Amino acid sequence: EAGVVQSPRYKIIEKKQPVAFWCNPISGHNTLYWYLQNLGQGPELLIRYENEEAVDDSQLPKDRFSAERLKGVDSTLKIQPAELGDSAVYLCASSLGLSGGELFFGEGSRLTVL
């Protein structure tokens, strides 16, 4: 069974440019998460979806970040315009949505903003 798939793995852009990341969760997983992770630090939640509904986006910087999960399956995270401080790894994870249930992570998308 395929795991969580993310693309691109790496992206280098100049500041003020837009960037988008894509995630395909494990089949049957209703809950999808986007996390931001800085080097050597723990993941920080950006947004959590239950099917196509964003149930927790309190930590998403909505002035420049947006996300969608239109059909309740794959998801896109967009940053426009990117800033130097956005350089990080963006992790996507999915789960069955049970409290305390296991999260399955993708390999992440590493963003470098120059």
Add this chain to the structure above:
Amino acid sequence: TQLLEQSPQFLSIQEGENLTVYCNSSSVFSSLQWYRQEPGEGPVLLVTVVTGGEVKKLKRLTFQFGDARKDSSLHITAAQPGDTGLYLCAGAGGNTGKLIFGQGTTLQVKP
């Protein structure tokens, strides 16, 4: 706001040594998970503890959930270079499905 503090933040030891990583909070969690992350990969679940005082063993790794379900520890016996990685604790509160991660402990085991 629920916070999880991990200590130490960095740990560099020789192969064969023992170590303990701590995960502490002032909040009560319904369950607590430990993940391990290797460079360039996403975190992978090691264990979930649910009951206060629970102890789980995974080969040379021993995980304990505090009696009050506010803290947890991970003990590794006779560490090996393959144990090198970032160890993350994550707490689940209530029935919201929200998972809060600690800052992580970077472990380096030298041969």
